[in-house]
Amino acid sequence: MSQSDHPAMTESALESSYGGESMAHMRYLIFADIAEKEGFKNVARLFRAIAFAEQVHARNHFQRLSKLKDGKKVVADAPFGPGNTSKNLELAIMGEEFEVNEMYPTYIEMAKFQKDKEAEISFRYALEAEKIHAQLFKEAKKYVDQGKDMPIDGFIWICPVCGHTLIAKEPPNRCPICAAFGKDFLKF
Amino acid sequence: MSQSDHPAMTESALESSYGGESMAHMRYLIFADIAEKEGFKNVARLFRAIAFAEQVHARNHFQRLSKLKDGKKVVADAPFGPGNTSKNLELAIMGEEFEVNEMYPTYIEMAKFQKDKEAEISFRYALEAEKIHAQLFKEAKKYVDQGKDMPIDGFIWICPVCGHTLIAKEPPNRCPICAAFGKDFLKF
Ligand SMILES: [Fe+2]
Ligand SMILES: [Fe+2]
Ligand SMILES: [Fe+2]
Ligand SMILES: [Fe+2]
Ligand SMILES: [Fe+2]
Numbered sequence A, B: 001m002s003q004s005d006h007p008a009m010t011e012s013a014l015e016s017s018y019g020g021e022s023m024a025h026m027r028y029l030i031f032a033d034i035a036e037k038e039g040f041k042n043v044a045r046l047f048r049a050i051a052f053a054e055q056v057h058a059r060n061h062f063q064r065l066s067k068l069k070d071g072k073k074v075v076a077d078a079p080f081g082p083g084n085t086s087k088n089l090e091l092a093i094m095g096e097e098f099e100v101n102e103m104y105p106t107y108i109e110m111a112k113f114q115k116d117k118e119a120e121i122s123f124r125y126a127l128e129a130e131k132i133h134a135q136l137f138k139e140a141k142k143y144v145d146q147g148k149d150m151p152i153d154g155f156i157w158i159c160p161v162c163g164h165t166l167i168a169k170e171p172p173n174r175c176p177i178c179a180a181f182g183k184d185f186l187k188f
């Protein structure tokens, strides 16, 4: 049973998502340093921006577990095998697609079934951002596989509330996913 | 069996350690923001510095798995239940002590038994740093529980190779754990 105010199954999905997001964040920090060394400055910037979006997701899941007060075994999926930037983008796409196609849709159903609105929102915020991440990494891979850096027209903006990610000259007025103010977005 | 150049048991210990370090890194980033908001500037600085040390550990474990090329289920322990800085330091101490008393000593024995020198070094580097982390977090907690920020005389220095952590005015000439040059240490 759960000590938190979440049903036990959904609680464990939050813990697992915290684990998955923490590992994704870490992977992208490592991949950013490799991209930087290989001269793909914008791809490095993309990895750092998206690492921050994963931090927002991890924090959201983690803070919904504030009633807990001890250690848990976390089971979470992660792609392994860092290499050059082309291989790293392949792993990044693999991770994002797993979250988009399987993990978050399943966890959303679970949270709905268990009537845990708070967890459902945390999973939904992540799902919406991961769809964009998968897209952006695929675009980056097209350039890198031709030996080119990805062009970025403007900046990469990250919503500090839901992790929404976009490339633009200016942030939107309000976040299209969670309605946070664009002036609070982080710029990369 | 293992696809990597590590025996399967030790490989899975590296994966688990990557998961644990990624979650520790994330926890400390979250705890740093909370400490900052509560006015504990030096405790926030300590959390950010140690978050970077955990990033060094995670990167070391991850890069030893470069022969892999797909998704794995990772099982790793983590403390849950963020609150105010006093509670967060308690969780931080719990995590570090688990690593110092159980996790890394056991993984080192496992790597030795399986004659995996590369993994053994990665675990040893982490173990040495975690001992210091546990100490520093305990010291911080003494101050925070009296409503005071922790005094830091000089800077917090982190070795970029092994995550060795120390508070001093200047970095050492060479890292006492891995012999990296002090001039490469990161300053927080
Ligand atoms: Fe995410
Ligand atoms: Fe993502
Ligand atoms: Fe948002
Ligand atoms: Fe560590
Ligand atoms: Fe540590």
Ligand SMILES: [Fe+2]
Residues within 6 Å of the ligand: B159, B160, B161, B162, B163, B164, B175, B176, B177, B178, B179, B180
């Ligand atoms: Fe070192």
